[in-house]
Amino acid sequence: MKEKKSLNLLAxxxxxxxxFKVPLSILVGAFLIAVPFLGASxxxxxNLVMIFLYAMxxxxxxxxxxxxxxxxxxxxxxxxxxxxTSAILTTTYGWSFWxxxxxxxxxxxxxxxxxxxxxxxxxxxxxxxVTLGFGEIVLMVLRQWESVTNGxxxxxxxxxxxxxxxxxxxxxxxxxxxxxxxxxxxxxxxxTIKNSNAGRTLIAIKEDELAATMMGIKTTRxxxxxxxVSAFITGLAGAYYSVINNGYIEPNNFVFNYSIQILSVVIVxxxxxxxxxxxGSALLMMFPQVFRFLNQWRFVIYGLLLVLMMQFRPxxxxxxxxxxxxKLPRRAKKALAEREKAKTVQ
Amino acid sequence: MALLQAKEITMQFGGLxxxxxxxxxxxxxxxxxxxGPNGAGKTTVFNMLTGVYEITSGAIEFEGKxxxxxxxxxxxxxxxxxxxxxxxxxxxxxVIENVLVGTHIRTKYxxxxxxxxxxxxxxxxxxxxxxxxxxxxSIGLGDKINELASNLPYGDQRKVEIARAIATDAKLILLDxxxxxxxxxESEELLRFIRExxxxxxxxxxxxxxxxxxxxxxxxxxxxxHGKMIAxxxxxxxxxxxxxxxxxxxxxxxK
Ligand SMILES: Nc1ncnc2c1ncn2[C@@H]1O[C@H](COP(=O)(O)OP(=O)(O)OP(=O)(O)O)[C@@H](O)[C@H]1O
Ligand SMILES: [Mg+2]
Numbered sequence: 001m002k003e004k005k006s007l008n009l010l011a012x013x014x015x016x017x018x019x020f021k022v023p024l025s026i027l028v029g030a031f032l033i034a035v036p037f038l039g040a041s042x043x044x045x046x047n048l049v050m051i052f053l054y055a056m057x058x059x060x061x062x063x064x065x066x067x068x069x070x071x072x073x074x075x076x077x078x079x080x081x082x083x084x085t086s087a088i089l090t091t092t093y094g095w096s097f098w099x100x101x102x103x104x105x106x107x108x109x110x111x112x113x114x115x116x117x118x119x120x121x122x123x124x125x126x127x128x129x130v131t132l133g134f135g136e137i138v139l140m141v142l143r144q145w146e147s148v149t150n151g152x153x154x155x156x157x158x159x160x161x162x163x164x165x166x167x168x169x170x171x172x173x174x175x176x177x178x179x180x181x182x183x184x185x186x187x188x189x190x191x192t193i194k195n196s197n198a199g200r201t202l203i204a205i206k207e208d209e210l211a212a213t214m215m216g217i218k219t220t221r222x223x224x225x226x227x228x229v230s231a232f233i234t235g236l237a238g239a240y241y242s243v244i245n246n247g248y249i250e251p252n253n254f255v256f257n258y259s260i261q262i263l264s265v266v267i268v269x270x271x272x273x274x275x276x277x278x279x280g281s282a283l284l285m286m287f288p289q290v291f292r293f294l295n296q297w298r299f300v301i302y303g304l305l306l307v308l309m310m311q312f313r314p315x316x317x318x319x320x321x322x323x324x325x326x327k328l329p330r331r332a333k334k335a336l337a338e339r340e341k342a343k344t345v346q
Numbered sequence: 347m348a349l350l351q352a353k354e355i356t357m358q359f360g361g362l363x364x365x366x367x368x369x370x371x372x373x374x375x376x377x378x379x380x381x382g383p384n385g386a387g388k389t390t391v392f393n394m395l396t397g398v399y400e401i402t403s404g405a406i407e408f409e410g411k412x413x414x415x416x417x418x419x420x421x422x423x424x425x426x427x428x429x430x431x432x433x434x435x436x437x438x439x440x441v442i443e444n445v446l447v448g449t450h451i452r453t454k455y456x457x458x459x460x461x462x463x464x465x466x467x468x469x470x471x472x473x474x475x476x477x478x479x480x481x482x483x484s485i486g487l488g489d490k491i492n493e494l495a496s497n498l499p500y501g502d503q504r505k506v507e508i509a510r511a512i513a514t515d516a517k518l519i520l521l522d523x524x525x526x527x528x529x530x531x532e533s534e535e536l537l538r539f540i541r542e543x544x545x546x547x548x549x550x551x552x553x554x555x556x557x558x559x560x561x562x563x564x565x566x567x568x569x570x571x572h573g574k575m576i577a578x579x580x581x582x583x584x585x586x587x588x589x590x591x592x593x594x595x596x597x598x599x600x601k
Contacts, residue, residue, distance in 0.1 A: 189461060196460025196467060197446075197453045200439070204447045207436035214396060214434075216422035216451030216514060225457065325492040326442050331472035336479070 017275075018324045032180055036173030049175050049244060051278070051285045053237060056183040058265035058277035059190050060233030065263075066272035067199060068226040069206030070119075071128045074135030075262045078108045078231040080142060080254035082238025087155045087249055088148065097161035101239035108235025109228045116227030119220050135259050142251040154250025158242050168243075175244050182240055186233055187274050193229070194274075195327065202226055203272070234262075268309060270319025279318050347410055349374045349549050350395070350426075350518060355404030355414070357390050357573075364390045366573040367404070372518070377540065377550045379560045381584075382570035383593060388553045389431055391570070392520050395551075396428050397421045408518070422451055427516035429507040431523050431553070437496030441487060441506050444495050445478040448513025481509045485539055500527035505536070518549045525559055537563050561585060569593065 017024065035048065057079065064070050086104035089095040095103070118130050142149045149155070161168045161178065168174025193199045204212040205219050213219055242249050261284060269280025287302055294301060309317070328336070348371035357365040365387040372378045380388050393399045395406060397418035406414040413421055427448075436444050453474060459467040482491050485505045490498065495506055504524050511519050521540070525533040537559060544550060554560050560567065560581070567584045569577040571593040577584060584590055 192461050192463055193457075196457075196463075196471070197450060197455065198457045198460050200443055200447050201450055203439060204436045204450075207438060208434050210398075211430070211434035211436065212447070213418050214398070214422065214428060214430075215447055215510065216419045217447075218419055321438065321494060326440050329468065329472040329475055331468060332475040332479075335472065335476055 015324065018322055033177070036176055042170060045170055045173075045176055047285060047289070049170070049179050051281050052176075052179040052183045053241060053244075054261065054265050054281035054284060055278045056179070056186050056237045056240075057234060057262045058269060058281055059183070059186050059274060060230050060237060061262050061266050062230075062271065062274070062277060063190065063193070063202075063233065064226050064230040065266050067194065067202040067206065068223055070124075070223065070226065071263070072131040072230070073128055073256075073259050073263065074115075074131035074133070074138070075230075075234050076254045076256065076258040077131075077135040077138035078112060078234035079238040079241065079258065079262075080138050080251075081108045081111055081231075082235025083242040083249050083254070084142065084149060084155070084238075085235070086239035087158045087242040090159055090243075091155060091157060097159070097239075097243055101236060104239035104242075105232045105236035108238065109232035112227040112229075112231025113224060115231070116224035119223040119227075132256075135256060139251055139254060142254070149251075152251060154248060154253075155242075156248050158245075158247040158249065160243055160247070170244065179240060179244075182236065186236075187277075189233075190274050198222070198225065264306065266316075268306065268316060270316025273316070273319055276316050276318040280316070283317070348372060348407075349409060350551075351407045352391075352395070353405045353407070355391075355394055355406060356402045357387070357394055357399055358402045363573050365394065365570075368570070368573070368575045370568050370575065370578065372549060372551060374517075374549050375544060375547060376565045377544050377552060377563055379552045379554060379564040379567045380570060381554065381557075381560055381567060385572075386570040387573040388570055389522055390573075392428055392522055392551075392553065395421075395520065396426060419451075422514055422516070425515065425517035426520065427511040427514040427518075428520035429504070429511055429522055429524060431526070433500075433503050433507060435495040435503055435506055435510075437494070439495060440491065441482065441493050441495055441498070442475070442478050442491040444506050445481060445509045445513045446474060448510035449474040449477060450514075452515050478509075478513060481512050482506075484542070485509050486535065501529070501532045501536075504528065508539075512543075512548075516548070518551070519543070520551045520553075522553045523555060524552070525554060525556055533559060 036045070040048070057075070061072060061075050064072055082104035085107045086097070086100040089100040089103055090097060115131070115134055118127060122130060143151055161174070166174070168178055201212070201217050201222050204215065204217065205222055209219055241253070245253065265277060265280040265284050267280070268283055269278070270276030291301060313319070350372040352368060352370050354367045354369050355365060356363065356367050368391065380391060382388055390399070394401045397413070397416055397420070401414050404414070405412060408424055408426060411424070413424060436447060439447070453470060455464070455466045455470045479488070479491060482488055485508060487502060487505055487509065490502060495503060498506065504527065508521065508524060525536055528536060533556070540550060540552070540563060552564065564581050567578065567581055568575060569584060569590050576593060577587045577590050579587070
């Protein structure tokens with residue numbers, strides 16, 4: 001029952017990071033905000049943007065896979081729905097990016113709700129196959145419904161976001177700050193969800209569905225909730241993607257391959273963790289670039305790495321359980337402290 | 347009126363009558379034991395009471411209301427909670443988180459309260475956390491709230507399950523072999539705790555193999571054998587009942 005201790009060399013690092021959470025995040029945060037002023041190349045900025053984008057996508061899938069334990073092979077579908085909804089609203093109907101993005105996320109969430117409904121009857125592997133089909137159906141719709149999606153030609157001239165008259169682009173750092181903002185808000189949201197009744201409930205369902213049921217948890221309802229939240233985040237990320245791709249999206253941007261990329265971010269980084277999504281994304285984005293000299297061998301190496309990972313660190317690179325005490329709610333801490341005081345007075 | 351009343355409940359699995367027209371009742375504030383050899387149908391009765399199985403026939407009433415057509419969730423909500431013979435903890439969650447999951451059904455703040463950390467969330471989350479800590483302290487796990495459930499010794503894991511069941515605000519708690527895997531000292535302490543629960547107003551149905559424990563703690567005992575209720579009465583009566591002795595000696599030996 002005990003976890004294998006052998007590979008727990010990370011433990012001191014883990015507790016270090018856990019302990020100095022606040023100063024570390026301020027330091028890292030300040031650095032990240034300053035990045036566009038450090039004179040990085042366009043390519044480097046583009047890479048960074050993609051890392052944060054995939055971290056956000058990873059967090060989206062993580063709500064489903066990491067929290068409630070449902071594998072999805074069709075998240076590129078939600079990604080596409082967010083991107084297309086936002087792109088159509090901004091190009092054809094003149095909406096701003098901001099309202100278009102929220103609409104894109106909401107439409108994705110609605111579709112997520114509908115896709116989550118089969119959880120009433122299906123479970124586990126079968127539902128995974130449904131998600132696989134879902135991704136393909138979305139693609140088919142994008143290709144065939146030409147009057148709305150413009151078919152294989154895709155949507156062109158998607159305007160860049162504007163903030164108080166300032167146009168966000170890659171070169172002025174706008175794209176970068178926008179995804180930094182979006183992914184940070186997502187991370188905070190995932191954190192608060194995880195540390196509330198809903199998050200505990202989702203994880204309980206993943207750990208033991210029958211026991212969760214016997215605690216009075218309406219498991220279906222919570223699985224659908226996970227689908228909705230996951231789709232919302234993924235749709236929002238899609239809306240962002242629609243504006244950073246030189247004003248152009250097409251069905252090929254959302255093929256099965258991308259669902260797998262999102263999945264591997266979560267698995268490599270560490271299911272259920274938020275930090276892992278950044279790491280998994282960085283690894284996924286950097287690997288093909290750093291190992292370009294290996295040519296086609298790099299995919300073999302990447303596959304090999306994944307296999308080794310599954311073997312020796314199935315919880316993912318940064319998938320550790322915090323060794324620190326449970327974080328008590330502020331008021332509970334206060335009440336406990338008062339009790340202690342009362343005891344010592346007696 | 348009895349708190350719980352089972353009227354000729356039957357559970358058939360294919361050709362097997364696991365529970366055969368069994369009737370019993372439990373009054374408020376009692377500790378009632380359900381005993382019988384391996385495979386007698388005890389756990390099946392728990393699964394019937396808690397809605398895990400849809401009973402084949404019969405009726406179950408709790409506080410005068412029929413519950414045998416209700417979902418497990420509705421039954422928990424009405425005030426029946428249980429532990430499992432084969433531990434079913436949320437292993438990768440901390441002890442306190444396990445117990446907090448038990449408070450889920452009484453939690454009123456919604457998803458957005460949790461997401462945005464509204465005052466409602468702050469207030470209720472603190473209340474529930476304190477409640478979980480209180481329960482854990484009362485069961486002797488006050489110093490282990492931060493441990494991962496799966497890292498605890500067996501006996502402690504059983505206690506976490508009981509704490510989790512209490513956290514649902516149940517009136518009736520069903521304990522399926524809670525002392526299994528405990529050493530004599532632990533099991534003695536558990537007995538004391540179960541008595542304390544009764545004194546606080548909880549009602550308990552206990553499945554237990556250890557006759558010492560059963561005779562010591564039960565107000566009344568029901569005996570199942572091959573799905574049939576073969577005896578019921580006070581511990582003293584059961585100990586001297588020839589049919590019961592026969593069932594235990596004649597059947598497979600207990601663990
Ligand atoms: N879901 C099921 N499907 C088919 N048969 C079942 C099922 N659940 C229980 N049984 C059978 O019903 C009978 C009673 O089992 P049950 O688990 O209730 O016994 P028990 O009294 O709890 O025994 P033990 O002391 O070993 O825990 C057994 O023969 C068992 O194999
Ligand atoms: Mg049993």
